[in-house]
Amino acid sequence: MKPVLLVVDVQKGFDDPAWGQRNNPDAEDRMLELMKTWRQKDFPIIHVQHVSQDPNSKLHPSNPGFALKPGFEPMEDEYFIRKNVNSCFIGTQLDSYLKKNGYQTLFVIGLTSNHCVSTTVRMAGNLGYRTYVCSDATAAYEAVSFDGLKLSAEDVHRHALSALHKEFAEVTTSKEIVKLIQQQTIKN
Template identity: 65%
Template sequence: MLRSRPVLLLIDVQEGFYSPEWGERNNLDAEKHMLTLLQAWRRQDYPVIHVQHASGNPNSPLHPSSKGFQFKEGFGPQEDEYLIRKHVNSCFIGTELDSYLKANGYDTLILIGLTTNHCVSTTARMAGNLGYRTYVVNDATACFDCMSYDGKTRLPAEDVHTFALSSLHEEFATVVSTKETLQVLQTFQYAQNHN
């Protein structure tokens, strides 16, 4: 059972990830699921944290000087939704995320965004190690094809996605679907309303 109002952590849904240079991507419906969850959180006035990657590489599509630094349309923060900018894979490194969560008594994180095997995975691992109850929504994340470490094999995005989630599940986080997340959210709302 959830212990605090769950925080939706929306990671790096930025225009730079929609450049063809990234290659083939899996889960083309991920944004639809992300928006479904974002709208559900907003309806209940639950906490939403937007994370924006600010690359230090001036040639990166995620560098602040690039148009790719901007959030994809429909995914930017509204009103009092919290914004964090990071420079590395983890949302916890070099940011105020941990102190902000602790100061507000938040202990449950729902992770969605890009990309499954990089910033989502790294953040989930740290969140688990820091003691947060952490969930990663499998159909609200996505990644790209990846070359093996030895440069010999191109790994399909869906395989990379599945392996990344499998490495997290029941060790650093619990992997769930959008549907499961919404069901748990309804249960949590009911419990809050009847206490």
């Protein structure tokens, strides 16, 4: 069986300055490298696009930010889903598609680490999938904590991934993932 690359919400709306400072400025480059590796191996890629229900959202279908970033459009044979909540599993056919095709190993990349990536990874772990998150092919934005502290984008990212690591997924890097894939040491 083949490992699945799950590409989450790589949409133009995340380039809007209103989000604030972001970490991992090269995350999209790492994502594209992983997509290239998957395609060379003829491994499955699943693309996810967030469909906000809020007309004011940058990710609402009426706004230009809804579109996928250039280079992230699915190829003809790649599975594509749209969702309107944080988890790629809720309101979609993702779980049934994975099970129907016998896919048990997921590599998750995309935006953002602390929202849709985290929620999806938590559900994947709870559903029994062997899940990996690529730390340098995901990113987060700065935030203000519940008690008013300003958190840097790197701190938000690091915390989101730390909460996933060894509990819901294995957090690793794109370099390590490519190495595993090239050596074919990943089994489904």
